[in-house]
Amino acid sequence: xxxxxxxxxxxxxxxxxxxxxxxxxxxxxxxxxxxxxxxxxxxxxxxxxxxxxxxxxxxxxxxxxxxxxxxxxxxxxxxxxxxxxxxxxxxxxxxxxxxxxxxxxxxxxxxxxxxxxxxxxxxxxxxxxxxxxxxxxxxxxxxxxxxxxxxxxxxxxxxxxxxxxxxxxxxxxxxxxxxxxxxxxxxxxxx
Numbered sequence: 480x481x482x483x484x485x486x487x488x489x490x491x492x493x494x495x496x497x498x499x500x501x502x503x504x505x506x507x508x509x510x511x512x513x514x515x516x517x518x519x520x521x522x523x524x525x526x527x528x529x530x531x532x533x534x535x536x537x538x539x540x541x542x543x544x545x546x547x548x549x550x551x552x553x554x555x556x557x558x559x560x561x562x563x564x565x566x567x568x569x570x571x572x573x574x575x576x577x578x579x580x581x582x583x584x585x586x587x588x589x590x591x592x593x594x595x596x597x598x599x600x601x602x603x604x605x606x607x608x609x610x611x612x613x614x615x616x617x618x619x620x621x622x623x624x625x626x627x628x629x630x631x632x633x634x635x636x637x638x639x640x641x642x643x644x645x646x647x648x649x650x651x652x653x654x655x656x657x658x659x660x661x662x663x664x665x666x667x668x669x670x
Contacts, residue, residue, distance in 0.1 A: 507552030507609045509574070511602070514541045514581070531620035534588045534652055540615060541583045544604065546574040554604040556582070561598040563589045571604060586615075594621035594653050624651035 481503045488495040516528045517539040523529070532538055546552045553573040558566050566586035574580060584602055592598065596619045603612040631643035649655050661669035 504608075505548055505550045507546050507550055507574075507606065508548040509552055509554070509604060509609060509611050510543075510545045510547065511604065511611050511613050512543045512545075513613065514543055516540055526615050527618070530618065532588055532617040533620045534590045534592050534622055536587065538586045538588070538617070539583055540586065540602075541581055542602070542613065543579055544571050544574065544582050545579040546576060549576045551575050552606055552609065554606045554609075557603040557605060558584055559601040559603060560586070561600055563592060564598055564600055565589070566600060568602060586617075588617065588619055590622075590650070590652055592619045592652060594619050619652070621653045622651035623653055623655055624649075625655060626650050 481501060483498050484501050485496055485498045513526055514524070516523045516526055518528060518533065518536055521529075526540065528538075551573050552575075554571055556568045556570050558568045560566055564586055566584060568584035569582045571580055571582055582602075584600075586600055588598060597616050598619065599614055599616045601612050601614040603610060605611075626648045628646040628648070629643060630646070632641045635641040645659070647659070663669040
C-alpha cells in the first residue's frame with residue numbers, strides 16, 4: 480500500500496516535520512533449482528557429474544528458473560567465470576507468477592587446467608532489484624592423452640635399414656612418463 484509518510488521531531492519549544500511519498504512495489508520471488516549436468520550425451524542429476532570434469536568438453540548445466548510473486552520478473556543473465564574458463568548461458572524470458580523456464584549454461588575447462596584443480600563459476604540472475612545466484616565448483620579430471628606423428632620412408636626394401644621418426648605430443652593435462660615400444664611384424668627387427 481503506497482502513501483505519504485510523515486517524520487515529526489517534537490520538542491518542548493519547537494516542532495519540525497517532513498512528509499515524503501512512499502511508493503510500495505512488489506518484488507519478484509525467484510527460485511533457481513539445479514536440474515542436470517550433461518557431458519557428451521551422458522547426464523547426471525548432480526553438479527559433480529561423475530566426480531571430475533573433463534577439459535576441452537562442453538559441460539551443459541541446466542536449472543529451472545521460477546517466480547513465486549504476483550509480479551513480472553525480467554532478469555539479465557550474467558555468467559561469472561573463473562580464470563581461464565569459457566562459457567555462455569541462455570537468456571531468461573520475463574517470468575510471471577508460477578512461470579517456470581529451463582536455463583542452460585555451457586562451460587568449457589581449458590586443456591591447460593591442472594588436474595585436481597577446482598575452478599568455479601557463478602550464474603547470476605538480476606533485474607536491478609532482485610538478484611539470485613548459484614555457484615558451481617568443478618574438479619578438473621586428469622587426462623593422459625598423446626598424439627603421434629610419423630615421418631620417414633613409407634616404402635622399405637628387403638635387407639635395407641630404414642628409419643622412421645615418431646613425434647609424440649602430450650595433448651592431455653598431466654605428466655606422462657612411459658616407455659615407447661616398437662612391435663614389428665613377424666620377420667622384422669626394430670630398435
